[in-house]
Amino acid sequence: MMQKSSIIVALDYDSADKALVLAEQLNPQQCLLKVGKSLFTRCGPSLLRALADLGHRVFLDLKYHDIPATVAGAVQAAADLNVWMVNVHASGGSQMLEAAARALAGYHQRPLLIGVTVLTSMNQQTYQSLGFVRSLPEQVAHLTRLTMEAGLDGVVCSPLEVQAVKARFPQAVTVTPGVRPYWASQDDQSRILTPKQACERGSDFLVIGRPITTAAEPQTALLKIIEELGE
Template identity: 40%
Template sequence: MNNDAVEPTDRIIVALDFDNRRAADEVVDRLGEECRFYKVGIELLTAAGPGLIEHLVAKGKEVFLDLKLFEIPNSVAGAVRAAGALGVSMVTVHSMGGTGIMSAAVEAARDFPRLRVLGLTVVTSMTRSDLADIGVTDPTSTEEQVLRLARLAEGAGCHGVVASPQEAGPLRGVLGAGALIVTPGVALPGESPGEHARPGTPRAAVAAGASHVVVGRGVTRAADPAAAFRLVRTDLEP
């Protein structure tokens, strides 16, 4: 994608990391027309059900359904088809699951032209020592593992990847201009990155090559979510 042609608002995905629909609906209502794109993860999906996704899509919002699928290919394909039927725009599959799982997801998404499959590389809370804990000791750095998995995702036909802001630049170099690079773990200067071990600012992530940034508590827990969202948008403006 042409990064220069994308409006700042279209780059920002607000994470609805809540354990109930009422709280999510309240934030969506308070953001109003400011925000066009929301992330729904496994906690909120389990608590609120698919009706929330349908509600957001009916309101004209785009939805990033962050399922982090890691199952046998047939089950992954079924989940991707269900996501497509709900009208979501992006869905995640674990690249650590290998080519078979990612290829199944990509094939299942073909019936839904608006649906993009993203390969999750290394979760933004993980460090090199975490990788070592699960037996991934060959890479000399977390970045090396991210790039390895990104190449695997690209080979499987994924439309892009999810990685930390710190890997956006190397990923853009590897994946080229057309790939989606979605970066959780962004925070404005002075804000806490929360559980993210490899954070960055929205501006730095996009300047490095990210197509989208995911923002969470800095917006959703703010006294004025719309004002906080505008600060992120301002940070992304040239």
């Protein structure tokens, strides 16, 4: 790990070649890597093995959300691929979350299992348009409680919500997308903070994509963020 928070670099690419070129430029001692739905659907488990061969730990960000038995089988499949972290949608409910936790209980070295609360691309208006009556902070708190009571390791949430999560569940691992350096574009995120602000609020892992992956020198951009965290 680094200073207080660790950086997870989101590999938002459409091919294994592009992802591996980026991975070869990044020091695996200074970051972790995230493989999401698009890249994994195109490239499959072979990409995860190639990243591991380069020394990288991988967060498989597929946000499983299905009936309990299906999600249990999916997280087991992820564990068999030796990923470092896997996630499920907390809105799948307690039975689904508990099934996922039980599915990994027998592994000697299992991945971290994280529940996704509310996507950081959502603001209050878009959230309410789905018919939910709770406020965003209330829903994050509710889903965090379901996640932790089901035996998962922590949650994905906005950096704006980390303090509330830690106040109720200090042991929860917090993974925060919606993190943008002050010198980067906001892109499609709504509930954001800078890396330093997220770190100060207690975020354990900062998910950062385009500010690093689209930089002319990705490792230099990564080091710039690390330096900001250490100030």
